[in-house]
Structure formats: C-alpha cells, structure tokens
Amino acid sequence: MNRKQIIEFGDFQTPNNLAKGICNLLLSEGINPKSIIEPTCGRGSFLVNSIRTFSNKAEYLGIEINNNYLKIVKEKINSFGDSKVTLINADFFQLDWKKILSSKPEPILIIGNPPWVTNSRLGSLKSDNLPEKNNFNNYNGMEALTGKSNFDISEWMIIHLLDWIQNRNAILAMLCKTSVARKVLRHIWINNFQISESDIYIIDSQLNFKVSVDACLLVCKTGKPSKVNKCNVYDNLTNNKQIAVIGIQKSDLLADISKYKKWSHLSGKEYYKWRSGVKHDSSKIMEFKLNDNNFINGLGEICDIEKEYLYPLLKSSDIANGKVEKPRKWVLITQKTIGDETSIIKHLAPKTWDYLLEHSDYLNNRKSSIYKGKARFSIFGIGDYSFSKWKVAISSLYKKIHFSVIPPYQNKPCMLDDTCNMIPCKTEEEANLIADLLNSEPAKKFFGSFIFWDSKRPITISILKKIDLMKLAKELGKENKLKKHLSDKTQSDQIQLEIFR
Numbered sequence: 238m239n240r241k242q243i244i245e246f247g248d249f250q251t252p253n254n255l256a257k258g259i260c261n262l263l264l265s266e267g268i269n270p271k272s273i274i275e276p277t278c279g280r281g282s283f284l285v286n287s288i289r290t291f292s293n294k295a296e297y298l299g300i301e302i303n304n305n306y307l308k309i310v311k312e313k314i315n316s317f318g319d320s321k322v323t324l325i326n327a328d329f330f331q332l333d334w335k336k337i338l339s340s341k342p343e344p345i346l347i348i349g350n351p352p353w354v355t356n357s358r359l360g361s362l363k364s365d366n367l368p369e370k371n372n373f374n375n376y377n378g379m380e381a382l383t384g385k386s387n388f389d390i391s392e393w394m395i396i397h398l399l400d401w402i403q404n405r406n407a408i409l410a411m412l413c414k415t416s417v418a419r420k421v422l423r424h425i426w427i428n429n430f431q432i433s434e435s436d437i438y439i440i441d442s443q444l445n446f447k448v449s450v451d452a453c454l455l456v457c458k459t460g461k462p463s464k465v466n467k468c469n470v471y472d473n474l475t476n477n478k479q480i481a482v483i484g485i486q487k488s489d490l491l492a493d494i495s496k497y498k499k500w501s502h503l504s505g506k507e508y509y510k511w512r513s514g515v516k517h518d519s520s521k522i523m524e525f526k527l528n529d530n531n532f533i534n535g536l537g538e539i540c541d542i543e544k545e546y547l548y549p550l551l552k553s554s555d556i557a558n559g560k561v562e563k564p565r566k567w568v569l570i571t572q573k574t575i576g577d578e579t580s581i582i583k584h585l586a587p588k589t590w591d592y593l594l595e596h597s598d599y600l601n602n603r604k605s606s607i608y609k610g611k612a613r614f615s616i617f618g619i620g621d622y623s624f625s626k627w628k629v630a631i632s633s634l635y636k637k638i639h640f641s642v643i644p645p646y647q648n649k650p651c652m653l654d655d656t657c658n659m660i661p662c663k664t665e666e667e668a669n670l671i672a673d674l675l676n677s678e679p680a681k682k683f684f685g686s687f688i689f690w691d692s693k694r695p696i697t698i699s700i701l702k703k704i705d706l707m708k709l710a711k712e713l714g715k716e717n718k719l720k721k722h723l724s725d726k727t728q729s730d731q732i733q734l735e736i737f738r
Contacts, residue, residue: 249446251350251412256282258474259410259454260290262438263346266456268408270346274298274338276329276398281310283348288320296341297322300329329394334401343406347398350412351391353450392417395455396424402459403431409457412440415691418455419483419490425457426466426485433460435468439480451691467494489687489699497686503679503712505705508723509660509671511698514630514653515550515568516617518603522596523616524550525567532567543586546570549646553656557635561643561651568652569593571614574621579612618655625661626650627668629675631701633658633694638684640675642668658698667722674709674719683709 260283271294273287278299288297297320301307304326314322338345391413399409399421413421418437425432435457442452454474470481484494491497517523521535525547532540532547549564569589571579583590593600593614600614607617628643634656643651644665653659662668674680687700710719 249350249353249448250279251282252445253282253286255412255440255445256286257290259283259348259412260286262454262474263348263408263410263456264290268344268346270295270344270408272296272298272341272343272345274300274341274345274347275349276300276347276394277302277349277351278306278310278324279303279350280306281313283350284310284322285313287346287348288314288317288322291346293317293320295321298325298337298341299323300325300327300332302326302328334398338401338405338407345402345405345407347402347407347409348411351394353389353391353414353448389414389417389420392420395421399425399430399432399457399459405459407459409455411455412452413455415439415451415453416689416693418453419689421455421457422466422468422483423485423488423490427488429462431459432457432462434458434463437468437470437483438474439470439472440474465494489703490689491686492689493686496682500679500683500686503683503705503708504703505708507702508706509726510622511658511660511701512620512622513618513698514655514657514659515570515619515623516605516607516655517568518605518608519599522599523569525569526565527567540592542569542589542592545586546582546589548649548652550652550654551630551643551657552654553632553634556630556641556643556653556657557632557637557639559639559641561630561641562646564646564651568654570619570623570652571616572612572619573624575611575615575617575619577612579614582614622659622661623652624650625663627662627665628653628659629662629668629671630657630659631675631696632656633696636690636695638676638681638688638696640672642672656694658696658701663722663725667725670715670718670722671706674706674713674715675704677709677713679712680704680709 270291273291273295275281275284275287275298278284278301281299284297284299299307299310299322301310301324307324307326310324314320391411395409395411395413395417402409415437422435435455438454438456440452440454442448442450446452465484467482467484469479470483472478472480481492482494484491486497525532525534525540532542534540546569547567548570550566550568551561551564552566555561555565571582571593582593608615626645628651629640630643630653631638631640642665643653643659645651660671662671683704684696684700687703688695707716707719710716
C-alpha cells in the first residue's frame, strides 16, 4: 500500500512477536475459545498466532478488505493442516455481524488490531471506508462543531462489536490507542453493557509500530457487570504490574478511583466560570511580534495597523513556563463578544480593516465550521471575560498542574490562546487567592483523580469546573477571604444585570 492508503485504512500491521505475546497472555488468563475471529486480519498475525496458541479444534474466521493481504494469510495457514479456518474478502462495515456472531460456538474470542485513523481524516481523504454516519456518542450541535464528534474508526468498531456480543459468552481483545480504550469503556459503562471485566495492558507503540501514540491492548469479557465499574491498567503484557484502576463517576471517567474517593468531598458548585482563550485559526495573520515598535505578522510582513484592536497575547507555553509578565506576541481581536458586527473596524481603525481585507484569503479559508454564517473576520472564544485585567490561567496541553496569575500589560488585558483555560478576576488580590487555592496539594490531588496525562489536552474545563472552591477554601482555612470576593463578585454581577435590563 502507498502512504495515502496506509493512512486511509489505518494500516499498521501487528508484528508477529506482539501478536504472539498477546495470545500467550490470553491463554495464561484461562481463555480457551471455541471460536476465534479477527475482523480486520490484514496479513494475519493474530490469526496465525491464535492457531498456534489455542486448540486446533476451534473455528477460525479472518476478514480483510485487502485481497492481496488475504493471499498472504492463505499461504501462512496452509501449513496448519486440518485447522478450521475461513477467510473472507469483505468490508467490515458491509457485513451482517449479528448473523455472523450468532452462528459461532462459545466461548468466542474477537481479537485484532482495527484501523488507527479518525473519521475526519478519512473524510479529508474522500474515503468511503467509513461506517454509516450516526451520532453514536450523542454529542450536541456545539460539541460537534468544536470537534468532539470526531472519533477513531476503531472506537466505532470496538463499541459495536461489544454490542453485538452482549448475550454471548465472549471476550474481546483489541489493540488501540489508550484514548480510544477509555472512550470505549466510558460508552459501555454509561450504556450498561453486559461486561463483567475489563483490563488495559500498555504497549510500546514506538517499538512495535514506529509511531508516537499511547497505545494498549483492551480486553473485555461479557457477563454480569460488577457493582463498581472499573478497569485495571497494567504497564505491559508480561509482568502484570498494576499501575492504575480507572472508573467512572456519573458520566466522567476517573483516572484514579482511590484518589477520587479520598478527595471527592471537594467536588460541588462552580463558583467561577472557567473559560477558554481566543480561537482565530489563523496565527500567521492574527498574531504579531513587536520588534522596534513594528508589528510583524507570521508572514514576516511589517504591518502598519492601529493599536485599537491589538492586545498582548500569552500562549500555552508561556503560561506553562511561567513567562507571563512580558508577552512575546500580540493578537488582533476583531470582536468584543461572539456575533458582534466587524464592519465597524473600517471606521474606527481603517488601517486594520485594510490589513484584514488584504489578507482575507487566509481568513476566508479557515476550515472550522464555527465561522460559517458569522460576520466577516469573526473570532471565537471571546466575551466580557476576555477583557478582565486579571486572570488565573493554566495550559491545557502541558503535563503539570500549575495555575498562573495573569496581570495586564501596558494597561491592556492579556488575551490567551485557545489552548489555555482561565478564570476572569476583578482584582489582583482575588486572582492571587484563587491561584493559591488551585495550586494547593488538595486541589492537585483532586484534579489528578480525573486527569489522563497521555491525552492530547489533559487539563480540560470539564475537569476544572468540578472543584468547589468554597469547600477547598474551608479545607485550607481561607473561607472568609473567598467569601469576601464572592460577595463582591455577586454585587458586581447584579449591577451589570441591572444595567443590561
């Protein structure tokens, strides 16, 4: 396959030694299936090693869309003599899996390595190798617009395979990204799948597949679910060293069940609303360096524009590294709130408007659908909160829990990029108090029970807003200080509401 096809079909073939190790692991766990199915068998690593590991009296089924791969598999299995092996050249998404599975003797083992590719990536390649479109994770419209609806093809396949074996004596053992494994677990726990046991075994994807992706073997066994949904996580396939037990609280995955039990009393009310930074999707045009009083954009152009719509900008790396006193960049902010009309810029800052028109091709070609139907040169993630002179912020990308106080710069509020999460504050005193609370050990332990550090954005607003700052303040003996600021905040919000009315 060429490179495009490898990406399109998520075609990362499983090395023989890895497939052999997985089969031996399953055998050591007492798994002795009568039916073994590899739904996307590729060159047959799992199918061949299953035949070598398990009984030759079992039935074997391999399905593969690439007929050239099936020819390779046929050559490999010819040496096994009387083994009952059926090979089918077919598209996974076009088969009647319920019918296939209903005819197989139990216990059934579904084993393999489904494609490591997302539906959006396949869409960009104009590929037809996709499941029928449906919102199987039940995301709302805004979540879909902002990217949550993007999913790995393997996620869809594994969830549906588990659904199709609900009333059977079966085991599923699949290689996938660890992020996919967690999404699968969340789905089956929320939807009450009949899964009695789940385990994750971490694998070295760089060693086995030459890719830098956190990956694992996910093993799920059907049966009556236990009272507590949990999944043991092991650091590899061989020594069974348990490194974590993940679970679920309501609809939220827990990275560490024991840590959550200890600090769950800090969950509760969201007194301050967490916000993301500004999203513009055109850093070459909207971001500038200031050099000898000249604003230079990402194209290297010296830009003669007014300062009216320019604000100091802090990015994730600045906040993570504590470099917040003197921003390296400036950003062009075209709106005060989402939906504002932008044509007013041409009257208030004509040079800025001319600059936007000159670079309109870049801005008009932004791919995100959130800009469709909006005013020209719109941005996202903007509101009154963006213009608070003081903020408390954290990077969502970096693997550490540290909250920074963000001061104004040159008498202007600092903007943050969309990889940062923040709380707007009225005063420096309030910002310092909130940062002290959030940087405390109890807060870090609480957040740590939810954070999966291998995620692309480990620290999310959905995690940050779980902590109850008043409960945390009581824990740290700072309850009265926080009450004062909350009282001032309530009065200020009420005044703003009256003005609005």
